[in-house]
Structures are given as structure tokens and as C-alpha cells.
Amino acid sequence: MSILNVEGVSLSFGGVKALRDVSMQVEKGSITAVIGPNGAGKTSLFNSISGFYKPQEGRVLFEGEDITRLPPPRRAALGLGRTFQNIALFRGMTVLDNVKLGAHVRMRTGLLSAFWYLGKARREEAEIREQIEREVFDFLEIDHIRRHPVANLPYGLQKRVELARALAMRPKILMLDEPVAGMNREEKEDMARFILDVKEHWGMTVLMVEHDMGMVMDISDQVYVLNFGQLIASGKPAEVQANPEVIQAYLGSGDVSTLREKLGARKRVA
Amino acid sequence: MEWLFFFEVSLAGLGTGGLYALTAIAFVLIYKATRVINLAIGEMLMVGAYLFFGAAAGWALPWWLAIIAALIGGGILGIVLERGVIRPLLGENPISVFMVTIGLGSILVGMVELIWTANPRSLPNFFPTDPIFIGDAFLAPKTFWSFVVAAVVIALFLLLFRFWRGGVALRATASDQGAAYAMGINVPAVYSLAWCLAGVIAAGAGILLGSIGGISSEMGFFGLTVLVVVIVGGLDSVLGALLAGILIGWMEAMAGVYLGGEYEHLVTFILLMVVLLLRPYGLFGTREIERL
Structure with a gap:
């Protein structure tokens, strides 16, 4: 099919x-x-x-x-999730923030409701984060660089972070x-x-x-x-x-x- | 006694600096998200002040309601400008867009003069009028309160920018539009959001500025100094905008008192030239900014 x-x-x-x-x-x-x-x-x-x-x-x-x-x-x-030919990471953010942005698309609470119902939005974010950490970071073996800013990482790792971000979109x-x-x-x-x-x-x-x-x-x-x-x-x-x-x-x-x-x-x- | 005077002038300078910083944030917000150099920011500020004037004096609304109305009006103005004028120019030469914002500024001035005439007005006072003393130093209550409000708004904005999902979407868009788009971030909506927030912030700054020195259709010239502030700070740096705003506010106050009023702007622009000579991308700016 x-x-x-x-x-x-x-x-x-x-x-x-x-x-x-x-x-x-x-x-x-x-x-x-x-x-x-x-x-x-x-x-x-x-x-x-x-x-x-x-x-x-x-x-x-x-x-x-x-x-x-x-x-x-x-x-x-x-x-549809994608990566780019030239690395298109959000420079200046950490690896974790980059990958979390991939999960953005999966959040059900809208922009405004995430603002008003802080509790619910925070719970959702916590869940997604936990999930990402379990799956994506372990899988791609990038757990040790979670807190690093992406701009300083070697090329191969940046490519891997980009893949992680796309995977976080599920x-x-x-x-x-x-x-x-x-x-x-x-x-x-x-x-x-x-x-x-x-x-x-x-x-x-x-x-x-x-x-x-x-x-x-x-x-x-x-x-x-x-x-x-x-x-x-x-x-x-x-x-x-x-x-x-x-x-x-x-x-x-x-x-x-x-x-x-x-x-x-x-x-x-x- | 000499030091006390110096301290008082410094405080007054910081008061103006707070307003510079606030308006500069509106400017940087638009630049970061949409890469548009918006020279009409001073005029957006002026329109905000007039909206407050119209609501408070014209419709006789209580001051707090008038402020809310002016802020909403400023936000709507931002969205209308983005959707109506800036969005169709997407992908055009940056200099064309830059010129269009200059034109927008003139149009806004014209509209305000048509509605409210070109005569200067004063805004109804809504700040507490008790004199403020910091130690022995006296500070005009309006300056003090406008600084406090500006500081609170800036802090609130920084929190939003950092933690709110819309703020995260903004930062992602500023960092890499293509990637943000592919991650499911609605980039056109982020553009509108940036202009809307900038409109709200500019309107707020306009109300504060107007309540200190009165309003006129020429208030937009304030935007010129704000332009210096953001260039000195580095066009795309929020931190740079804050620090440069405070610095320039303070320097102007110093120059005005110790050298004479005619030196205020001279000092500002000398600082601009020195900074551009030493650090062409501004104090905190990104190096690879495309210069106009």
C-alpha cells in the first residue's frame, strides 16, 4: 500500500x-x-x-x-516530517529545545490556550518531553549533549540532532x-x-x-x-x-x- | 551636592532610557521575526498615544479603559500594516520594504493630523503625583512611574518570549524560517503576531511618552533615536536593545544638562558613529546581518 x-x-x-x-x-x-x-x-x-x-x-x-x-x-x-540538505537547526537554542520544537506540531493545546491554561499546557509539555527523552535521545545516542547549544556541535552530530527533531514530530x-x-x-x-x-x-x-x-x-x-x-x-x-x-x-x-x-x-x- | 545633582539627572536619563528600550524591543521584534527594518515604529507609537487621547478625552472613557482601547488599537494597526502592506512585499528587495515603511510613517502622520489636527495636546494624567525620592534625590513622578511600567512590560515580554509557545514559535522563525515552516509552525501567522505585539508595545510606549511630554503629530521623531538605539545594540538583539536604550537615555540626559540641550542628539549620533566604526554589527548583534 x-x-x-x-x-x-x-x-x-x-x-x-x-x-x-x-x-x-x-x-x-x-x-x-x-x-x-x-x-x-x-x-x-x-x-x-x-x-x-x-x-x-x-x-x-x-x-x-x-x-x-x-x-x-x-x-x-x-x-510529513523532513530534514534539510544544509543543516537547518535553530542556532542559539540547545539540542533539547530544538528537538522539543519538533514536537510542537503534536501539541493539542493551541497558542492562546497554552498561555491561559498554564497548568494543562505544562502537563502536556512535561509528557512530551519525557517521551522525547525516552525515545529520541536514547535512540540517536545524543543524550549526553542534550543541554549543549547546537551551534557548537560537530557537523555529524548536528545532522543527527536534525534527524532527532524530525523524529520528535512522530x-x-x-x-x-x-x-x-x-x-x-x-x-x-x-x-x-x-x-x-x-x-x-x-x-x-x-x-x-x-x-x-x-x-x-x-x-x-x-x-x-x-x-x-x-x-x-x-x-x-x-x-x-x-x-x-x-x-x-x-x-x-x-x-x-x-x-x-x-x-x-x-x-x-x- | 554636585553628586546628588548628577544622580538626579542620571535617574531622569534612565527614565527616558526605559522608554527607548521599550520601543526598541518593538522594533527588534519585527526585525527578528520578519527581517523588516520598520522606520514607522515612531509613528506607530504616536498613533497609540493619539488613540489613548481619543479614547480618554474624546469618548471620555476612564483612563484604564482608554489604555486598554489604545493598546488593542495599536495591535490592530500592527496586524493591518503587516497584512495590508508588508505581506505583499515579501521577498522584495529589503531596501524597497524599508522605503515603504518610511512612506507608512508619513501616511500615519497625515491620518492623525486629519483626525486630531497638528496641534500639540496634553494627555490626561493618570500617574500618582506624589514626588518620588530615592535617597535624597528627587525624581519627577511621571518619569519614575513610566520607567517602572516600561520595566514591568519589558520583563513580561522577556518571559513571554522565553516560555510562551507563541514566543518559542517566534524565536524559531527568527532563527530559521524554512525549518520552522517544516516543523509545523505557521510562519505567516508568526509574522502577524510579531507586528501585532510590536504595535501593542509601541502604543504603550506612546502613552507613556505622551503622558510625560504631551503628544503631537511630530512625536514620531522619537523613532529616530530608537533607530540609533537598535543599531547600537545590534539590530537583532533584545539584550542589546535594552542596554543601548538605557545607555542612550542616560547619555542624552547628561549631555542635555552639562553641555546644553542642543548637544543631546549630537552625542547620540556621535555614539552611533563610534559604535559603527568599532563594531559594525552593533554591540550585541549577529555578525552576518545583511546591512542596508
């Missing part, structure tokens, strides 16, 4: 077509990866799903509901934009393990954009390959890896125009 459906999404900025007629499905409880060379439209697709961009054509369905026009906060409330689908970009081997292995655990122990669906082929092939159930804003292949990691078009897109044919021709030809055939 698919939890997220992207149907024929096209997105352009002025004359630049960032996405052309992209369709994909994310199965519930799977790890789905979107890969592609630089500028292929991966992040544009991600932003169309999380609501930062509004595609000109096509629909995005989440659990069967059309969310194409919903603003990001509404999507967050429905259960999303139904966790969207990771390049979760291991810029990490060393050890940090990458840790992150891959966490992502697998998120799927296996927490039963969350993971959708990620990633450059690191090794990691994508290791942990993904389903891979989509984008190039020049178009979907050129999809399938199990092994299938995608063997696909000549994917190899060409990644290694390059040495000539962009032949590649474009090839893509055009494929479309005509289809």
Missing part, C-alpha cells in the same frame, strides 16, 4: 523546467530513495512534496488525500534531504544504521534524497532516478544499478546533447 503518491508533477521556474511529469509512489514502511546527478531536480521534487514549492501541474497525494495546495505546516500536522513519513552529505565513513555508517532502525523498529516510512550511492543501494527498498527533471528509471536497487541509462546519467556520456537525445527518444517511445 502506498502512503505517498506523486502524480505527473511538473514544476518550472520561469523558463527552467525543474521537474517534468514526475510520478512516483512510496510504499508504507519502506525506504525509498531518489537519486540523480546534481541539478537533476531531486530537491525540487522534495520541496514539492513538503510544500515549499507549488507544482504547476500534477498532484501529490498523502494517504489518498490531495495535499498539493496545502502549506507546509498543515502537511507537518498530517504527518511523522508518518520521514523525508531526509541528503542525510549523509559531507560525512566521513564512520558517521555515514551510524546514520545508515539509524535510518534502518527508524524503519524497522519505529515502522516509519522513509523517503530520502541522497548522493551516496553505496548507502542508497545498501538500505533502500525502492530507488527512483531523476535526470534533467525527468524520471529515467525506478526499481529495486539491483535493477537500477544495472540500468544502462542510469550508468550513463551518472558517469556521463561525455556529451550532454547525446544524453538529451537519448532521453527524448525514450519519451517518444513511451
